[in-house]
Amino acid sequence: MSPTAVLYVAQAIHGLAYGMLLFLVASGLTLIFGMMGILNIAHASFAMLAAYFCFQVLQMTGNFWAALLIAPVFAGICGVVTERFLLRTVHKHGHLAELLITVGIMALILEIVKLFWGTESLVVKIPPSLSGLLNIAGLTYPVYRLFIIGVSIVILGLMALILYKTRLGKIVQAAVSDADMVSALGINTPLVFMLVFGIGIWLAGVAGAVAGPLLTVFPGMADQLGMDAFVVVVVGGFGSLLGAFIVALFLGELNAYGIQFIPRLAPVLMFAFMALVLAFKPMGLFGERE
């Protein structure tokens, strides 16, 4: 294979890895929005929190796998507490208040992170079994990126299985389309909401913990990951999982190739794409009309 083709394939893999990460964050975001009508501005902040947890656990135990398992769970617990004690309290004041409280949480997480870990970038060391390059059919890939893609696929497969094949998944699907009706049928929707919020944050936490070694862990991480995931949800259509999946992969590739060919314009490209989509479809590509 020619060197240019190798470069193209490598960029494609980069894009795929980042797109998968984006979808891990965006899927929770879009599920929460679809069910509860809350745009969780703090979503990526929880991902960042998980990345810091991951760093901390790694430092304390020295075991990357343990850190990868524990950190998202901690983040998920934080999410459940947030839902139970903050979001549910302001629920009676309407969606705007819920949106604003997540803004406050975002600011608080940012400050707490700075308070405990400082403002400099922290490097998460990956174990030797995941570092290095893998040689397949004459092409070399960084193993860690392949690992990210693998982890994402496994988790998304599990999620799809739960969502489409179990009773809980049916309830969640029903609650996305009409929460009041589900509640009237005698299902404890507040509990379902809490669970979905926790799982959504856990997904974001997995993305954050996995992304730690890739992006390094720093306080601006939430802004970077958050804005991209947010674009995914807006363009894909509010509350649409399929839309989020397609757009996340597309944006991942757009980002990767954009950085290769027009490095200066890459971030603008993404927002320009969003503006273009919204000009014709205000509710996103796969969103339903309000």
Add this chain to the structure above:
Amino acid sequence: MRNKLYKWILWGVVVILVAILPRLVNFYYLNFFIAFAIFSLYAVTLNLLLGYMGVLSFGHAMFFGTGAYATALALTHIQGFPLLPAVLVGGLAGGLLALMLSPLLVRVSGTAFAMLTLAFGQLIFVAALKYREVTGGEDGIGGYPIPPLNLPGVLSIDMTDKINFYYFAIAVVAICLYILWFYTKTPFGSLVVGIRDNAMRMDYLGFNLPQTKAINLTVCGAFAGIAGAVHALLMKLVSTVGVLDIHTSFRPIVMAYVGGVGSFFGPIIGSGVLHILEDVVIRFTERIGLVNGAIFVLVVLFAPMGLVGLFRAAKEKWFHKGNAS
């Protein structure tokens, strides 16, 4: 009658206090007061959308920042650009941006509006960050001249003098606030509130909703732009992270909420409270963000109508017992 007299006395005291402030405090607090005034105007424009039209602008910094950049660019590139046009250019730029975005923004409401404004705010932030030739990127634009206030043939006031600039900035903000206050009292202002309360009814009454929303957006954008322009003159430096970033968008939201979104003067009170708070907190700890965030969360949780709402509730409770009529 007595109530009206009190009001006039109150306004008189405020005007006199503002007028003699330069004699009472040092330059630090003079600048502090100007910053408070600028952010009051900025937060009021946000509240015209949030409290009056019922939509949350998450990217309000794009109007503020565009105004600031327009003024800074005009002063940098055009030799001898006069002062008042410089401020007006800021307003014009903010208004123009709002007008350009309005065809998209008037079609949505609620969360979608918040998301769209956030998205466009970020688009403009990133674009400004990347176009270094024009905007200076993260370093921003600085070192532009501050022109004197010129009335041809009559007088010329040096604006590099701190006290002169203080009076100028306060006058600009006060005039803008008065115009906006008057604007909310016009039939058009009532129409905007009507859209918030019952859009469908306003539609059936024959009012043109998209047009009304677009005009209100443009007004808000223009005055936010003026606030940005005065900010550019005060700071003598405009940089993306200072005027266009997401935290510049969130600050007026916090101010409006702390003060009270339902009332015209709420955001002004909120701006004052937050500025004083920041000034006090910074003496004890550097974690201003933590304190601000905590206060914001508490206000949204327990006092959704802000300080003005609390004050009204207290007044209701203590003064209208017994003789409720």
